[in-house]
Amino acid sequence: MGSHKEVSRRQFLSAAAGSTAASLLARPAFSLAHETFSNAGTLDVGSNAAAMLPWQDQGVINTANSPYAKLHSVPVHAVTIDEGFWSKRRATNVERSIPTMRQELEEHGRMDNFRRLVGKSSEAQKGPYFSDSDIYKWIDSVGWALQSDSLPELRRKTDSMIREVVAIQEPSGYLNTYYQGDRVALRMSQHDQEVGHEMYCLGHMIQGSIAYYRATGDTTLMDAGQRMIDNFVLPNYGPGPNQKPIISGHPEIEMALIELYRTTGKRQYVELAGYVLHGDDRWTIDPQHIKYMFCGIPFPSRTKLEGHAVRAMYACSGATDYYLETGDPAYWKTLNVLWEDLTRRQMYITGGVGARSEGEAFGNAYELPNAQAYGESCAAIGNMMWNWRMLAASGESKFADVIERALYNGINSGMSLDGTTYCYRNPLAFDPATLDGFRGSPNIRNAWYDVTCCPPNLERTFSSLPSYFYSTSKDGLYVHLYDNSNLDWHLQDGTPIKVQQKTNYPWEGSVKLTVNVSEPKEFTLYARIPGWANGASVMVNGKSEAGIKSGEYLPMKRTWKPGDVVVLNFPMHAEIVASNPRVAEDRGKVAVRRGPVIFCMEEVDQSSGIALSDVAITVSERLGKEFQNEYKPDLLGGVEVLRHEGKVFESASAEQPLYMATGAEAPRTRPGTLSFIPYYAWANRKPSAMQVWTPFVRS
Numbered sequence: 001m002g003s004h005k006e007v008s009r010r011q012f013l014s015a016a017a018g019s020t021a022a023s024l025l026a027r028p029a030f031s032l033a034h035e036t037f038s039n040a041g042t043l044d045v046g047s048n049a050a051a052m053l054p055w056q057d058q059g060v061i062n063t064a065n066s067p068y069a070k071l072h073s074v075p076v077h078a079v080t081i082d083e084g085f086w087s088k089r090r091a092t093n094v095e096r097s098i099p100t101m102r103q104e105l106e107e108h109g110r111m112d113n114f115r116r117l118v119g120k121s122s123e124a125q126k127g128p129y130f131s132d133s134d135i136y137k138w139i140d141s142v143g144w145a146l147q148s149d150s151l152p153e154l155r156r157k158t159d160s161m162i163r164e165v166v167a168i169q170e171p172s173g174y175l176n177t178y179y180q181g182d183r184v185a186l187r188m189s190q191h192d193q194e195v196g197h198e199m200y201c202l203g204h205m206i207q208g209s210i211a212y213y214r215a216t217g218d219t220t221l222m223d224a225g226q227r228m229i230d231n232f233v234l235p236n237y238g239p240g241p242n243q244k245p246i247i248s249g250h251p252e253i254e255m256a257l258i259e260l261y262r263t264t265g266k267r268q269y270v271e272l273a274g275y276v277l278h279g280d281d282r283w284t285i286d287p288q289h290i291k292y293m294f295c296g297i298p299f300p301s302r303t304k305l306e307g308h309a310v311r312a313m314y315a316c317s318g319a320t321d322y323y324l325e326t327g328d329p330a331y332w333k334t335l336n337v338l339w340e341d342l343t344r345r346q347m348y349i350t351g352g353v354g355a356r357s358e359g360e361a362f363g364n365a366y367e368l369p370n371a372q373a374y375g376e377s378c379a380a381i382g383n384m385m386w387n388w389r390m391l392a393a394s395g396e397s398k399f400a401d402v403i404e405r406a407l408y409n410g411i412n413s414g415m416s417l418d419g420t421t422y423c424y425r426n427p428l429a430f431d432p433a434t435l436d437g438f439r440g441s442p443n444i445r446n447a448w449y450d451v452t453c454c455p456p457n458l459e460r461t462f463s464s465l466p467s468y469f470y471s472t473s474k475d476g477l478y479v480h481l482y483d484n485s486n487l488d489w490h491l492q493d494g495t496p497i498k499v500q501q502k503t504n505y506p507w508e509g510s511v512k513l514t515v516n517v518s519e520p521k522e523f524t525l526y527a528r529i530p531g532w533a534n535g536a537s538v539m540v541n542g543k544s545e546a547g548i549k550s551g552e553y554l555p556m557k558r559t560w561k562p563g564d565v566v567v568l569n570f571p572m573h574a575e576i577v578a579s580n581p582r583v584a585e586d587r588g589k590v591a592v593r594r595g596p597v598i599f600c601m602e603e604v605d606q607s608s609g610i611a612l613s614d615v616a617i618t619v620s621e622r623l624g625k626e627f628q629n630e631y632k633p634d635l636l637g638g639v640e641v642l643r644h645e646g647k648v649f650e651s652a653s654a655e656q657p658l659y660m661a662t663g664a665e666a667p668r669t670r671p672g673t674l675s676f677i678p679y680y681a682w683a684n685r686k687p688s689a690m691q692v693w694t695p696f697v698r699s
């Protein structure tokens, strides 16, 4: 189980000090002795305050001062998303999802958990031990939403919730409804650190507070988070002789600590994150837990993804954040090894991750079952968050391709089109007759889960989405995502820049970018050519660009003038996709992709009497060129529908014997037309069978 016994604490500290000295030069020495920490409780901007961006200009992650970040985020408010693909989802998120989720949280006692501790509620503690995090993730979603719209009523309600949260903070700085009151004795024990999510809840409090701060400038919740770290965690927990170990039972605190550093400038938060990512061998942890929790051994000793999928994705996100601040080459090497494992052996075609329900976990290499797939919404979101950080570190398009894949498919599927019910699992095949929606529920989408991590996670993803469209670099501007939108921001040297996008993406492949600078300015505009867009073309002011490669950013270095126009053309046609033959479940089957959108079949769309389990798609050497597509504005919020010839097995397969000699007469089939809808839109009508992977026959 890795090398967690092989590196002693002393070796770690001296190695860490050495690598820090080498890679950070003028930065403060790596030290975790608690005397070096400041115990200031309020927002105390540290030594790089002079260079700190104003709060309202900080993006979804603030890499402006990260020495190993090639790309810097733009704030949510810098990008306005206009009428188009994402506008409906985002409007629904703010008008329906966020308000109804608040009601659900209230009705299920999540706020009473706080009120109980100050005598304002007589209700018993409700929900699992990590329930506080659901409140924080919801506040996170409100924070980003407030950057796009002024929502005074929502702001007022959230301010009031934040006051109720911070009211329970103990003088020690401790704040967690599950471990206050009658469970104080269990607090931060080894067992409870492994399973009790105290650091996880603190991480979400910090992330939510930062989103809220970046929208409002209000530090109330962030101050509380800092007080818990400065006054409770740092003096008592860490590698020092008088400190107890920290186990990141569910990784999350790592990326929160680094974002807190990026917001306050207090370097000790990076050092604490580094300590947590390294693990602490003073406590012996069951090797199975080390695997499941994706923590407890030095992160760079990991060689593959395993264990609980969300934990692994959050650990990788935090480790990438740590790399962005420290440049530790061992981290970068491991992150790339794990990313190859993800994309070559572990990721669903939808960008979802987590093959097994048992442990909500990664399976073995190429173990990617469809109906049994776990594919938790949070894991696809974790995948996007990790790849966003890898993209910031490298500027490489392959990471943005994964973001797009997860966003349009495995994440977008997680929320119903009306924004009020959610998938916890996102399987790639489903039969309502098996009553296998979620832990015995027949419904794949539900308004509430007692483990309600996914709904507010989806909400914060959609409300922060504008921040993922662009990044700035030293030499210019990167365009990652395409939809009708307006960027109003500036290059890193302060030159104001506006970019308007006009498109029907993802239904059509043409994107018109109008670049507006106040006066001619030389810089490089990097436009992402998606990995799927073979044969893409690009014109600047009517002249074709050369050197276009799918799966890379096209750098266009020139003196840009006001009103310059870039037209990107991505070939947008349906394609038939096969999997690596080692994916046993997909052998003999194909999936359908059109641009970034993965399609599926729902039985409700097929001619009557056709069961999905009795169809095959007819594949000719024209490989998908026979698809007919039609945009249906009134179907499922407006979707492209694909049709293709297929075959239907004449005798219902259920009537055939289980096994037949292969030399026997080929099963009789009749021709039939198969209909496909985007995967993200499935399960929004009456319960119906669904599948992404369909057997094929050669014509």
Ligand SMILES: [Zn+2]
Residues within 6 Å of the ligand: 376, 377, 378, 379, 424, 452, 453, 454, 455, 457
């Ligand atoms: Zn979840």
